[in-house]
Amino acid sequence: MPRILLAGFAGSMGQQVVKLVASLPDFEITAGLAHRLKSSDPADYGLPASAKLYTSLDEIPADAADIWVDFTVPASVYQNVRYALENGYRPIVGTTGLTDQQEAELKQLAKEKGIGGLIAPNFGMSAVLLMKFAQEAAKYFPDVEIIEMHHEDKKDAPSGTALATAKLIAEVREPHQTAADTTESLPGARGGDYQGIKLHAVRLPGYVAHEQVLFGGKGEALTIRQDSFDRSSFMSGVKVALEKAADLNQLYVGLENIL
């Protein structure tokens, strides 16, 4: 039975993964990583009584699990995934905030170690489809801006999904000129910029995870939108990744690449 180490088990997503794995007869969580513990009893986090809890990477013994599931924070994800690969774990990573260079380094390390896995900025099907449709639309509508809306506790901006959407659009959109003679009377008013694509990040209570991609053309506009109203929306993607983990022969980026 594949054993899972869950990094970030006490967090919002970590707790969803705890519930998911409890419903999967073929997987078990044998270890958890947090950077601090409110309780040392695994049961207080919904984990099996036999699960071992660790608060730093150097406490984790060899062979604590087979798969490393990571839903932590942007500041720790690179170090965590590096550690996972160096110690033979297959990483399934939802944590956002990895730079392009960090992703490339982790892919290279996975290749050297002969380990497969997945980094997915979004495990939700509506977001995967939004990105696919946005990339298709950008071939015909090069004028595009992205608005992402999240809960007020989100640590990084823009969201990993918004950035991934911008990257997919930039791959296909024709060379594009935006008006150069504009000013921002309030700095940042036009949002972040990825290769000329403006990204706007909203953080408000009540929201979970939402994204709109707005395309403008002559006398017409197209808006593509997805909503995750509940974090359970990400679990079908995590389930697929767990089920396919053993067969992945490289470190993939993007759920769509293993579906």
Ligand SMILES: NC(=O)C1=CN([C@@H]2O[C@H](COP(=O)(O)OP(=O)(O)OC[C@H]3O[C@@H](n4cnc5c(N)ncnc54)[C@H](OP(=O)(O)O)[C@@H]3O)[C@@H](O)[C@H]2O)C=CC1
């Ligand atoms: N790919 C996807 O589909 C999705 C990805 N995400 C991403 O997943 C990540 C987690 O999101 P979410 O669960 O909402 O965030 P939370 O803040 O609720 O959870 C993060 C957890 O990680 C813990 N943590 C912090 N630092 C470390 C560390 N160094 N090692 C181990 N654990 C640590 C936190 O502990 P403490 O609270 O004590 O600091 C907390 O329990 C984010 O990057 C988010 O963007 C979120 C939703 C979907």
Ligand SMILES: O=C(O)C1=N[C@H](C(=O)O)C[C@H](O)C1
């Ligand atoms: O922090 C979140 O909540 C989410 N993070 C991911 C991201 O940054 O794209 C996925 C989803 O948007 C929820």
